[in-house]
Amino acid sequence: MSNKEWPLWEVFIRSKQGLNHKHVGSLRAADATLALENARDVYTRRSEGISIWVVESNYIHASDPSDADSFFEPSDTKVYRHPTFYEVPDGVKHM
Amino acid sequence: MKTMDLQELEKRFQEKIDKEIKIEPNDWMPDEYRKTLIRQISQHAHSEIVGMLPEGNWITRAPNLRRKAVLLAKVQDEAGHGLYLYSSVETLGADREATIDDLHSGKAKYSSIFNYPAVTWADIGTIGWLVDGAAIMNQVALCRCSYGPYARGMVKICKEESFHQRQGYESLVTLCNGTPEQKAMAQDAMNRFWWPALMMFGPSDDESPNSAQSMKWKIKRFSNDELRQSFVDATVPQAEILGLTIPDPNLKWNEATGHYDFSPINWDEFWQVVNGNGPCNKERIEARKKAKENGMWVREAATAYAAKRSMKKTA
Amino acid sequence: MKNEALYNYVLHMGDDSLVLGQRLGEWCGHGPILEEDIAMTNISLDLIGQAMSLLDYAAEIERQGKDHDALAYLRFENQYRNVLLVEQPNGDFADTMMRQFLFDAFRKPLYEKLTASSDAQIAAIAEKSLKETRYHLKHTSEWIIRLGDGTDESHDRAQKALDNLWRYTNELFYETEEAKSLVMAGIVPPMSEIKILWKQTVEAVFTEATLVIPTNNWQFEGGRRGVHSEHLGYLLAELQYMQRAYPNMKW
Ligand SMILES: [Fe+2]
Ligand SMILES: [Fe+2]
Numbered sequence: 001m002s003n004k005e006w007p008l009w010e011v012f013i014r015s016k017q018g019l020n021h022k023h024v025g026s027l028r029a030a031d032a033t034l035a036l037e038n039a040r041d042v043y044t045r046r047s048e049g050i051s052i053w054v055v056e057s058n059y060i061h062a063s064d065p066s067d068a069d070s071f072f073e074p075s076d077t078k079v080y081r082h083p084t085f086y087e088v089p090d091g092v093k094h095m
Numbered sequence: 096m097k098t099m100d101l102q103e104l105e106k107r108f109q110e111k112i113d114k115e116i117k118i119e120p121n122d123w124m125p126d127e128y129r130k131t132l133i134r135q136i137s138q139h140a141h142s143e144i145v146g147m148l149p150e151g152n153w154i155t156r157a158p159n160l161r162r163k164a165v166l167l168a169k170v171q172d173e174a175g176h177g178l179y180l181y182s183s184v185e186t187l188g189a190d191r192e193a194t195i196d197d198l199h200s201g202k203a204k205y206s207s208i209f210n211y212p213a214v215t216w217a218d219i220g221t222i223g224w225l226v227d228g229a230a231i232m233n234q235v236a237l238c239r240c241s242y243g244p245y246a247r248g249m250v251k252i253c254k255e256e257s258f259h260q261r262q263g264y265e266s267l268v269t270l271c272n273g274t275p276e277q278k279a280m281a282q283d284a285m286n287r288f289w290w291p292a293l294m295m296f297g298p299s300d301d302e303s304p305n306s307a308q309s310m311k312w313k314i315k316r317f318s319n320d321e322l323r324q325s326f327v328d329a330t331v332p333q334a335e336i337l338g339l340t341i342p343d344p345n346l347k348w349n350e351a352t353g354h355y356d357f358s359p360i361n362w363d364e365f366w367q368v369v370n371g372n373g374p375c376n377k378e379r380i381e382a383r384k385k386a387k388e389n390g391m392w393v394r395e396a397a398t399a400y401a402a403k404r405s406m407k408k409t410a
Numbered sequence: 411m412k413n414e415a416l417y418n419y420v421l422h423m424g425d426d427s428l429v430l431g432q433r434l435g436e437w438c439g440h441g442p443i444l445e446e447d448i449a450m451t452n453i454s455l456d457l458i459g460q461a462m463s464l465l466d467y468a469a470e471i472e473r474q475g476k477d478h479d480a481l482a483y484l485r486f487e488n489q490y491r492n493v494l495l496v497e498q499p500n501g502d503f504a505d506t507m508m509r510q511f512l513f514d515a516f517r518k519p520l521y522e523k524l525t526a527s528s529d530a531q532i533a534a535i536a537e538k539s540l541k542e543t544r545y546h547l548k549h550t551s552e553w554i555i556r557l558g559d560g561t562d563e564s565h566d567r568a569q570k571a572l573d574n575l576w577r578y579t580n581e582l583f584y585e586t587e588e589a590k591s592l593v594m595a596g597i598v599p600p601m602s603e604i605k606i607l608w609k610q611t612v613e614a615v616f617t618e619a620t621l622v623i624p625t626n627n628w629q630f631e632g633g634r635r636g637v638h639s640e641h642l643g644y645l646l647a648e649l650q651y652m653q654r655a656y657p658n659m660k661w
């Protein structure tokens with residue numbers, strides 16, 4: 001590993017109880033803890049998940065379930081990230 | 096590898112494309128296909144990141160807390176888009192930091208629109224409406240791109256983008272229904288951003304030599320001019336609802352074609368801006384370089400800490 | 411006004427969130443690493459959300475028909491009640507993380523106690539904000555440890571940031587005379603309790619980070635009384651620009 005580049009982590013997210021963790025993308029982080037925190041910020045900004053795994057080569061690290069409420073609930077109240085939060089006058093099309 | 100094999104591989108590759116089967120990272124692909132994608136996706140990623148700057152510069156000045164939060168969330172999304180795209184570029188064997196270095200050295204390009212300044216609050220609404228609107232027009236088409244990771248990234252990005260355009264339009268509705276100063280501010284922004292927004296679709300089809308191959312490989316589904324026309328057709332009625340005038344005396348509905356006619360684009364300006372002579376090219380690249388330089392010691396710190404900790408574990 | 415002490419207390423919390431959220435917003439697009447750009451923006455968004463709730467509640471107590479924007483945008487400098495710590499400039503990534511960590515380590519136990527407030531609205535705001543703040547504290551603690559125990563350069567930068575910011579920490583626990591009445595009424599906790607919890611957190615993290623708490627214990631205060639550093643004026647000039655240049659308009 002080069003001194004300057006962080007390793008690449010694959011991110012898996014379980015969107016709902018009862019569903020599988022699903023691969024959503026990747027990111028770079030120096031270690032598993034930061035990879036999980038960055039994955040939370042990058043891939044669950046719209047309450048897309050309740051659990052995260054990050055994988056570097058052969059290792060799998062899962063997010064701490066006891067953190068679930070401070071991990072995911074804060075984005076519940078950020079309704080402005082959804083288009084339906086905005087009023088557009090009648091007759092406006094293609095938006 | 097024998098020539099016969101290569102021809103056979105290329106034939107099979109094209110058959111997959113024709114049958115709408117997605118190409119995945121480990122599948123065989125022609126070198127040129129890989130190169131084209133690396134160039135296009137990294138350019139797209141750079142555009143997301145550089146695109147944070149003109150709007151980011153208004154976060155501290157947003158006129159109320161709701162708009163401040165909306166703008167923060169919007170610009171933050173662009174950082175996320177940049178990340179998704181860098182991660183799809185990495186599936187092609189390119190290295191994120193190396194592609195970023197190409198941006199900083201001027202070797203790699205990004206969307207020319209972000210070299211224009213955002214000087215008033217109305218520019219923020221206008222960027223959301225026109226610039227994100229034009230980007231969405233492009234990106235929706237890319238959701239069906241033949242390269243799997245890029246197409247999937249685009250689906251996620253498009254879902255997030257729709258709030259970007261709506262928040263911009265909503266902000267302009269407020270200005271256009273506000274005081275005369277506010278309305279004038281909106282019109283002024285429209286005057287400055289209309290033409291650069293149309294330029295976002297790139298050179299006309301007859302000036303765009305790589306387009307045919309990209310269409311054949313289904314990296315692209317529509318030509319630059321087709322997308323530009325769709326954008327004009329969708330946007331003109333939206334401007335009418337706002338009561339804003341589009342700065343083009345020749346803009347008019349053409350009954351025969353079922354599209355709006357508009358004036359020719361100033362391609363001279365386009366190429367000047369692409370090649371470094373836009374009003375903000377230098378500031379944009381300087382800001383990104385500075386961010387990377389200021390981040391080096393942070394990167395190194397986290398790497399050093401991770402190494403120390405794994406040594407402790409194995410000790 | 412129904413309860414001036416309560417108004418001032420909620421206002422000072424709202425101002426802390428507002429000013430720190432504004433500061434973090436300056437990083438957007440300039441973060442040292444793309445992933446951290448997103449993380450800092452998230453914290454900024456949480457703080458601005460908290461500021462909106464707190465300032466709305468302050469306006470409600472004040473009963474002058476104001477809302478969070480009137481309070482956030484239309485006061486004079488000496489009417490802002492935030493602590494000096496949160497108005498300090500971003501500096502480098504170590505300065506920003508240190509400022510945030512020192513603040514989060516204070517805010518988390520404060521919100522914990524406030525969830526049990528006899529004032530239902532404060533308890534509700536605290537409940538929601540606590541979840542956000544726990545995450546902020548976790549994130550900033552991780553970074554303080556990595557910067558402190560990373561390379562020589564990062565250690566020096568983190569230590570310098572601590573040396574600079576330490577003198578603003580005592581003010582976090584400033585308790586006005588009138589706030590004591592709120593303590594008596596079970597609306598807010600005594601700051602002495604918060605300080606004990608804060609100290610435990612910062613000492614544990616600094617030990618792990620190999621950082622040393624400065625021995626110079628000269629402390630600044632003033633923010634809670636409206637006496638600020640030179641930095642706040644510039645921050646407000648940007649924050650208030652639109653509202654001052656175009657008064658009485660909707661945006
Ligand atoms: Fe975009
Ligand atoms: Fe985007």
Ligand SMILES: [Fe+2]
Nearest residue numbers: 173227256259
């Ligand atoms: Fe966007």
